[in-house]
Amino acid sequence: MRTPTTQAWALRPATPEDLEAIVELRAVVMRPDLVRLGRYDEHRVRQRLRDSYLPEHTSVIVVEGRFAGSVTLRPHQDGHWLESFFIDEKVQGRGIGSAVLSALLARTDSEGVPVRLDVLQGSAARRLYERHGFVLEREDPVDVFMVRAPRA
Numbered sequence: 001m002r003t004p005t006t007q008a009w010a011l012r013p014a015t016p017e018d019l020e021a022i023v024e025l026r027a028v029v030m031r032p033d034l035v036r037l038g039r040y041d042e043h044r045v046r047q048r049l050r051d052s053y054l055p056e057h058t059s060v061i062v063v064e065g066r067f068a069g070s071v072t073l074r075p076h077q078d079g080h081w082l083e084s085f086f087i088d089e090k091v092q093g094r095g096i097g098s099a100v101l102s103a104l105l106a107r108t109d110s111e112g113v114p115v116r117l118d119v120l121q122g123s124a125a126r127r128l129y130e131r132h133g134f135v136l137e138r139e140d141p142v143d144v145f146m147v148r149a150p151r152a
Contacts, residue, residue, distance in 0.1 A: 021067050023049050026049050037121060087100075
């Protein structure tokens with residue numbers, strides 16, 4: 001069992017060279033949910049991120065000087081779209097994801113704009129998003145689409 005303790009972490013701008021590390025992390029982190037949903041495809045799980053990677057809107061999460069994840073906050077219509085938020089399983093459960101999300105939401109709150117995201121049906125990540133004020137916008141058999149209004 002992991003003990004929830006927030007470790008020192010940092011965000012740094014992503015570069016094109018970070019793509020493959022993020023792609024591999026995505027494949028590992030998403031595999032259990034995609035298998036459960038009958039949607040896991042070894043090639044597709046990697047290629048979808050390769051096709052949509054936006055280093056200019058992506059940050060790399062660094063813990064103890066090492067790559068530990070990624071998050072993309074992409075401008076979208078009247079706000080932002082949160083995507084590619086992956087935390088290495090070795091550091092999950094220590095409050096890092098919550099701390100990163102809080103920092104990003106403080107930024108979007110200061111801009112006064114909503115944030116949208118989608119999460120796989122049944123994913124434990126949904127609870128994290130709900131704790132941070134995201135609410136159901138719509139859903140389908142695979143994805144849950146959520147939105148968070150800006151806080152004052």
